[in-house]
Amino acid sequence: MSERRFFIFGAGYSGKAFARAYGQRAAICGTTRAPEKFEALRSAGIEPLQFDGALSPELGDALAKTTHLIVSVAPDEAGDPVLNAAGDALRQAMPALEWVGYLSTVGVYGDHGGAWVDETSDCRPVSKRSVMRVAAEQEWLRLGREIGKPVAVLRLSGIYGPGRNALANLEEGTARRLVKPGQVFNRIHCDDIAGALWLLAGGNLGGIFNVTDDEPAPPQDVVAYAARLMGVAPPPEIPFETAQLSPMARSFYGENKRVANKAIKAAGYRFRFPNYRVALERMWAEGSWRGGEPRSPMRR
Secondary structure (H helix, E strand, O other): OOOOEEEEEOOOHHHHHHHHHHOOOOEEEEEEOOHHHHHHHHHHOOEEEEOOOOOOHHHHHHHHOOOEEEEOOOOEOOEOHHHHHHHHHHHHOOOOOOEEEEEEEHHHHEOOOOOEEOOOOOOEOOOHHHHHHHHHHHHHHHHHHHHOOOEEEEEEOEEEEOOEOHHHHHHHOOOOEEEOOOOOEOEEEHHHHHHHHHHHHHOOOOEEEEEOOOOOEOHHHHHHHHHHHHOOOOOOEEEHHHOOOOHHHHHHOOOOOEEOOHHHHHOOOOOOOOOHHHHHHHHHHHOOOOOOOOOOOOOO
16 A cells, blocks of 8 residues: 545634544644744644645645645635645646545534434534535535545534543633533544544545434533533523623533444544543543644534
């Protein structure tokens, strides 16, 4: 097998986790909009490149050598920024390309009233950002059929890991226990995103995969468990109806579902962190929970 060369459009939190885990096994390039972030990418094992919505000759040269492409850039009202800029290159100037992985979100399922959903469930996107995600998924799957290459769509739940978790939030004083009866969320540790990507890329497997933990749970339970590990009092419960939330944060609570992950398990993946308790316990024991990453709930 020839050397695998990965290219990550949008090498943020998840992309850096992938590089830290697998950078010794493959060459990895990745993009950021800001040159001041180049050093952080290098520290994670990524050769940094700038992508500001246009395809530069430098990017074109790197893409020409790429065997496995990972896309972690959110669509906007103009469509998918990567397809808009590099669609022709994907069709004509990537002779080594074997596989594409597109990082999406379980938000595409919308609200299912707390019921279980899987990859065959209807997408009922509520927010505008999720509507755009559904369209972007379809564009990437269509491109894969056009060029005859497998495209894996990874639908991710709420991402957490070192530096981005309830333990860190408690230390910073930003943790809150919002209570909305019946509300649950799935989560996914960044190392499991990395592991799922490596498995799918290694087998050149295409299709739609929910990359999410086994246990959808009320968000206030996660905070309470983290507080118990730290030996501190949890913050008081706040009724959702009276909570001061941004419109975006409130919109997350407008969607309630339990997301199943059978497809990625059927592909052979075994989760390192099947639920939040295992992950918080491991990070607390290892002292890795502080991390070094700035946190933003919308950054992937």
